[in-house]
Amino acid sequence: MAQIELANDQVRIDADIVAKAFRIDPRDLQNRMREGTITSRFEQGEGEDAGKVRLTFFSEDRKVRITADEGGNVLNCSAIPYLRPGTQEGPATEAADDT
Structure with missing residues (x-):
C-alpha cells in the first residue's frame, strides 16, 4: 500500500510518518x-x-525530507536539525537519522 497519495497536483501523506520524523504527536503536527x-x-x-518525488517539511528547528517512488512508496525519510532563515540561534548539532 502506498504511503503517499499523488493525484491531480495534490499530495497526501499519513501524518504519522511526518510526526514520527519530527518526534511529535500527529495532532500536534x-x-x-x-x-x-x-x-x-x-x-x-x-x-x-524521474518518477520520484520529494517532500520536505520545515519547522523552526528541524527539517524532514521524504523521498518516494511514483507509486507513493516511501524510499527514504530523514530528519536533521535546521535553522529557519531569520532565526538567531540554532539547534544542537545532530546526525541525520532515518525514520
Whole structure:
C-alpha cells in the first residue's frame, strides 16, 4: 500500500510518518501545519530522478525530507536539525537519522 497519495497536483501523506520524523504527536503536527509553524515543499524528480518525488517539511528547528517512488512508496525519510532563515540561534548539532 502506498504511503503517499499523488493525484491531480495534490499530495497526501499519513501524518504519522511526518510526526514520527519530527518526534511529535500527529495532532500536534496537524495543528502546527495549520498555524504555519511547520511548512512543506513538494518536488518532482527530473533526469535520473524521474518518477520520484520529494517532500520536505520545515519547522523552526528541524527539517524532514521524504523521498518516494511514483507509486507513493516511501524510499527514504530523514530528519536533521535546521535553522529557519531569520532565526538567531540554532539547534544542537545532530546526525541525520532515518525514520
